Amino acid sequence: MSNTAKAQPAPVASEYIPLKARNVDFEWSGTPLHWVPGDPATTHTINVLHLLLPAGERWFVHVYKQVLPFIRDEQLRADVIGFIGQEAMHSQAHDEVLPHLKELGLDPTPYTAQVDWLFEKLLGDRTLPPGKARQWWLMERVAMIAAIEHYTAFLGDWVLGAQALDRKGCDPTMLDLLRWHGAEEVEHRSVAFDLFQHVDGSYRRRARTWATAFAALVFLWQRGIRFFMEHDPTLLNGKASLREFLRAGREGVLPRTGAIARSIPAYLSRTYHPSQECSTAQAVAYLARSPAALAAEAKMTPARTTGGA
Ligand SMILES: [Fe+2]
Numbered sequence: 123m124s125n126t127a128k129a130q131p132a133p134v135a136s137e138y139i140p141l142k143a144r145n146v147d148f149e150w151s152g153t154p155l156h157w158v159p160g161d162p163a164t165t166h167t168i169n170v171l172h173l174l175l176p177a178g179e180r181w182f183v184h185v186y187k188q189v190l191p192f193i194r195d196e197q198l199r200a201d202v203i204g205f206i207g208q209e210a211m212h213s214q215a216h217d218e219v220l221p222h223l224k225e226l227g228l229d230p231t232p233y234t235a236q237v238d239w240l241f242e243k244l245l246g247d248r249t250l251p252p253g254k255a256r257q258w259w260l261m262e263r264v265a266m267i268a269a270i271e272h273y274t275a276f277l278g279d280w281v282l283g284a285q286a287l288d289r290k291g292c293d294p295t296m297l298d299l300l301r302w303h304g305a306e307e308v309e310h311r312s313v314a315f316d317l318f319q320h321v322d323g324s325y326r327r328r329a330r331t332w333a334t335a336f337a338a339l340v341f342l343w344q345r346g347i348r349f350f351m352e353h354d355p356t357l358l359n360g361k362a363s364l365r366e367f368l369r370a371g372r373e374g375v376l377p378r379t380g381a382i383a384r385s386i387p388a389y390l391s392r393t394y395h396p397s398q399e400c401s402t403a404q405a406v407a408y409l410a411r412s413p414a415a416l417a418a419e420a421k422m423t424p425a426r427t428t429g430g431a
């Protein structure tokens with residue numbers, strides 16, 4: 123048997139953690155339009171998350187509810203249910219930023235309408251007969267979600283360690299949203315991959331759907347930045363530029379292109395497993411001091427006391 127034939131994803135068991143959704147709330151009234159002070163390009167690059175994630179994470183939940191009956195492993199089923207709970211909350215939390223952007227003069231509706239169409243129609247259930255075609259489409263989407271989750275974990279890990287955002291004086295509420303979300307992405311980074319391995323696991327499908335997901339993310343992201351820069355009511359001739367992206371990477375307020383490039387062979391390695399990257403301990407440590415996560419915990423405590431009485 124060749125080495126390639128033997129190579130299998132190698133999980134790191136100590137990185138595993140059971141999942142729970144946190145019922146967070148954010149108060150946006152004090153958050154300025156350019157919440158990365160003096161840096162609209164970086165603000166809007168990160169703001170694209172608020173355009174893509176509400177529909178994208180709703181789509182994850184929609185697809186995963188269809189996969190649940192095919193799971194034959196009780197721990198994985200519990201992980202997928204935990205994942206669904208966390209992603210539903212993420213989707214809602216990012217969605218709630220959009221009315222605030224609109225109040226500040228930046229109406230995201232023209233872009234989010236297109237993103238909704240993409241996830242609900244193009245990547246939706248399609249009218250397929252029960253059987254092979256329907257199953258093929260479900261597996262394609264499960265594999266795409268695993269590829270996207272490689273990048274949500276990458277971004278989560280990055281934002282947890284991006285001290286340059288604090289030094290620059292970013293809005294604390296937005297930073298908490300990004301880090302609470304990022305920490306939960308790191309917590310559940312293995313679930314989508316494990317689910318894909320469990321129901322399909324084809325390396326060819328993993329590589330092919332990675333290419334689709336990566337190309338789509340780059341396309342949607344640069345389009346989203348352009349949209350925000352062009353519609354920002356405080357900018358004359360606002361434009362997205364690669365030079366600004368590279369500058370922000372050097373400053374540490376966005377991921378560096380080298381790190382993004384290195385994430386590609388990592389995912390395409392036959393021995394890749396998401397638990398080999400990021401740190402569950404770092405994520406848990408942030409969640410233990412996140413203002414939103416602590417407030418969510420405090421909301422739960424009286425309910426538990428009452429329930430136990
Ligand atoms: Fe998420």
Ligand SMILES: [Fe+2]
Nearest residue numbers: 209271274307
């Ligand atoms: Fe996720």
